[in-house]
Amino acid sequence: xxxxxxxxxxxxxxxxxxxxWAFCGFYVAKADATLFNNKSEVILVRNGTYTVITMGSDFxxxxxxxxMVVPVPVVLKQSxxxxxxxxxxxxxxxxxxPRLTEYYEENLxxxxxxxxxxxxxxxxxSEASSRMANELTEEDNYHVTIEAQYTVGEYDILLxxxxxxxxxxxxLTDNGYKxxxxxxxxxxxxxxxxxxxxxxxxxxxxxxxxxxTTLRPIQxxxxxxxxxxxLRLGMANSNGTQDMIVYAFSPNGRVECTNYRTVKIPTxxxxxxxIQHDFGxxxxxxxxxxxxxxxxxxxxxxxxxxxxxxxxxxxxDPCVGDPPVNQDFVQAGVNWYQRNTASSIFFTRLHVRYDQxxxxxxxxxxxxxxxxxxxxxxxxxxxxxxYDGFDCEWGQSYLVELHDRRRLEWEEWLALTGSGNAxxxxxxxxxDQYLHQIPPHWRNEIEEQYELPTLPKxxxxxxxxxxxxxxxxxxxxxxxxxxxxxxxxxxSAFIFFSNRKLK
Amino acid sequence: xxxxxxxxxxxxxxRYIQIIGQTTFLCWGILFLGWQxxxxxxxxxxxxxxxxxxxxxxxxxxPLHSLRSALITxxxxxxxxxxxxxxxxxxxxxxxxxxxxxxxxKGYHFWxxxxxxxxxxxxxxxxxxxxxxxxxxxxxxxxxxxxxGVIILKxxxxxDTALFYMTTLALLVVIRFQWYLGWDFSVSFHxxxxxxxxxxxxxxxxxxxxxxxxxVARRIWAMALAxxxxxxxxxxxxxxxxxWALFVMTPWVPxxxxxxxxxxxxxxx
Numbered sequence: 001x002x003x004x005x006x007x008x009x010x011x012x013x014x015x016x017x018x019x020x021w022a023f024c025g026f027y028v029a030k031a032d033a034t035l036f037n038n039k040s041e042v043i044l045v046r047n048g049t050y051t052v053i054t055m056g057s058d059f060x061x062x063x064x065x066x067x068m069v070v071p072v073p074v075v076l077k078q079s080x081x082x083x084x085x086x087x088x089x090x091x092x093x094x095x096x097x098p099r100l101t102e103y104y105e106e107n108l109x110x111x112x113x114x115x116x117x118x119x120x121x122x123x124x125x126s127e128a129s130s131r132m133a134n135e136l137t138e139e140d141n142y143h144v145t146i147e148a149q150y151t152v153g154e155y156d157i158l159l160x161x162x163x164x165x166x167x168x169x170x171x172l173t174d175n176g177y178k179x180x181x182x183x184x185x186x187x188x189x190x191x192x193x194x195x196x197x198x199x200x201x202x203x204x205x206x207x208x209x210x211x212x213t214t215l216r217p218i219q220x221x222x223x224x225x226x227x228x229x230x231l232r233l234g235m236a237n238s239n240g241t242q243d244m245i246v247y248a249f250s251p252n253g254r255v256e257c258t259n260y261r262t263v264k265i266p267t268x269x270x271x272x273x274x275i276q277h278d279f280g281x282x283x284x285x286x287x288x289x290x291x292x293x294x295x296x297x298x299x300x301x302x303x304x305x306x307x308x309x310x311x312x313x314x315x316x317d318p319c320v321g322d323p324p325v326n327q328d329f330v331q332a333g334v335n336w337y338q339r340n341t342a343s344s345i346f347f348t349r350l351h352v353r354y355d356q357x358x359x360x361x362x363x364x365x366x367x368x369x370x371x372x373x374x375x376x377x378x379x380x381x382x383x384x385x386x387y388d389g390f391d392c393e394w395g396q397s398y399l400v401e402l403h404d405r406r407r408l409e410w411e412e413w414l415a416l417t418g419s420g421n422a423x424x425x426x427x428x429x430x431x432d433q434y435l436h437q438i439p440p441h442w443r444n445e446i447e448e449q450y451e452l453p454t455l456p457k458x459x460x461x462x463x464x465x466x467x468x469x470x471x472x473x474x475x476x477x478x479x480x481x482x483x484x485x486x487x488x489x490x491x492s493a494f495i496f497f498s499n500r501k502l503k
Numbered sequence: 504x505x506x507x508x509x510x511x512x513x514x515x516x517x518r519y520i521q522i523i524g525q526t527t528f529l530c531w532g533i534l535f536l537g538w539q540x541x542x543x544x545x546x547x548x549x550x551x552x553x554x555x556x557x558x559x560x561x562x563x564x565x566p567l568h569s570l571r572s573a574l575i576t577x578x579x580x581x582x583x584x585x586x587x588x589x590x591x592x593x594x595x596x597x598x599x600x601x602x603x604x605x606x607x608x609k610g611y612h613f614w615x616x617x618x619x620x621x622x623x624x625x626x627x628x629x630x631x632x633x634x635x636x637x638x639x640x641x642x643x644x645x646x647x648x649x650x651x652g653v654i655i656l657k658x659x660x661x662x663d664t665a666l667f668y669m670t671t672l673a674l675l676v677v678i679r680f681q682w683y684l685g686w687d688f689s690v691s692f693h694x695x696x697x698x699x700x701x702x703x704x705x706x707x708x709x710x711x712x713x714x715x716x717x718x719v720a721r722r723i724w725a726m727a728l729a730x731x732x733x734x735x736x737x738x739x740x741x742x743x744x745x746x747w748a749l750f751v752m753t754p755w756v757p758x759x760x761x762x763x764x765x766x767x768x769x770x771x772x
Contacts, residue, residue: 185685188684188685189685189686192683192685193684225740226740252629253587253632256634257636258634259635259636259697259742261536261637261640262634264537295639295641297640298639360686360690360693364742366632366743368632368634369587369630370632371630372587479539479542480539483539486542487530487533488526488530491522494522494570495522495523498519498571
């Protein structure tokens, strides 16, 4: 019977680890958008030239100070402007956030099986700049035209067109909108490009009437070939970096940036178990390192999936939040989907950290037919339970494997985040005490590799952090050398055997 | 002087350097830009192009050395075209090679084979696309593209196509973004330092088989191509403007060549 249990256990664990795409772990934590300071969230919907932009506001100050100026390509009608529930951002964030998943290993000295699910919460830290807005006066000698004026929900909205930036700047200033000094230079190119200005402030009476306590996201829709997000105006008064999460819906496949490189964030990496208690800050470090490594001028892909309701496949793997449903699509502005038709919806989550120096242009996008699924996923593995002992033959070889695997996880952690707390080093050898005989090669290997002073001993003092150079260790990273070699061999052979006498 | 047979072989046909150049860019993509995931389809492109050209050679439509052109087409497809289904890459290779033999007039090609296949597939299929930002703004790749490009263009005497195209486009971008719209120079600089722009200018539009043979005509043609690219990209807001501009401009080349009574270009010295 014991033999049977062993075989069964091995089959289970092999099927788990060799099909990394068919998920068989558990979601335990996520790194949601609230981790990043100075962040904004935008929902983009694009079908042909039809575009819907929903701007999530994380404005924390007094609502009467809130004001926003957004360049838009056309004069919007009242029916093109809406106010939506903030909940859609939270749902999309929860669904697509980078995720930590866990596997459990069994002790085949006496098989047991434990499952556990946990979730981490992070404080919501965010801030936004405030712009004061007072009563508006008539346009006069400003060369500014009020193209339209609406009250939508709790917002007073103006659509302005201007012929010169100086006039627009004075008009905005005189009407109580505090425009950053550097913004004038940025206004000019938008005016020359024939863009209009979508100017928003809060109508306190409407807000009181509606009983709202926080500002709801504003949504605009228009039909124009330009598919972009204006960043430059927001950067005018900011010297630091800002984070933006873009949730995009399109009919065919991924949305990607066309004037900055779209890069996949490292994914499917096995990382140490102790990360589970601090996954949020771990992912933040992963993002920081990837941002630095890729030259600070990239857009990062964090999630891409087919979310068509009638599509039979899995909508996430594993799910950290419910996939968007019909109500979310309608709210986001998806207008092409109809049940029982061939229409489909593809969802993309992009994360961009931008600043003036590295993002001189507004972000431009295209909707591609790329249907490859992607998610930022990190994997932890719980070791077999100790209380069954590791005295059997399997147990002893398992402990050697565990030690080696934990060393790889530890290296991966350092490679992904750039530095790690050396005190965590004991993680690798945590289970060595159950080994009857320690393999002699371990000590030398580890000491050489990290130039550590000594192996961890009780009571010894370690440096707080050690830095290592990036060395990707995922399967994908290793496969590139194979492809490279293959390509070079192919082309060299072609040139070598190409006979010019046969011309 | 030491004799290096492989070097003299490479110098005998500019296509060898073109092959080495494009292979270098592919290697760069695989090493630094995460292209290993699509490397499988790249081999399909290379193999399909060679097989298709092999069939044409077997039928007596082309000489054996034209396999080099086929490999260049395969490398071009691998560098630019992205597909959901590897079968589409085979379709692209088939389209690219077969149009060379099926669509020609007085011995002249109407289109650059890779450009033709990319344009047709992106337009007609729901599963093919071009990622114009895939190279990013890395200075090192630009330097690499520049040096390899210069070596090839010097050898085939087509440096003027790239120079006139790039200068015209650069001027138009600076005039519009810096002078007219009033953006900082960093905006123009960003647009002119994308790897895609350099690769397209030095390796795609300079194909001597699909550019006018007459020197003056070629320079005017390159400037017109730049003008059209500029219009499509900044007034029609098409991010892959370069592909479409070239697709529209190359069919005029046979007519220009015939009117100028120019001989066809030959790769072999």
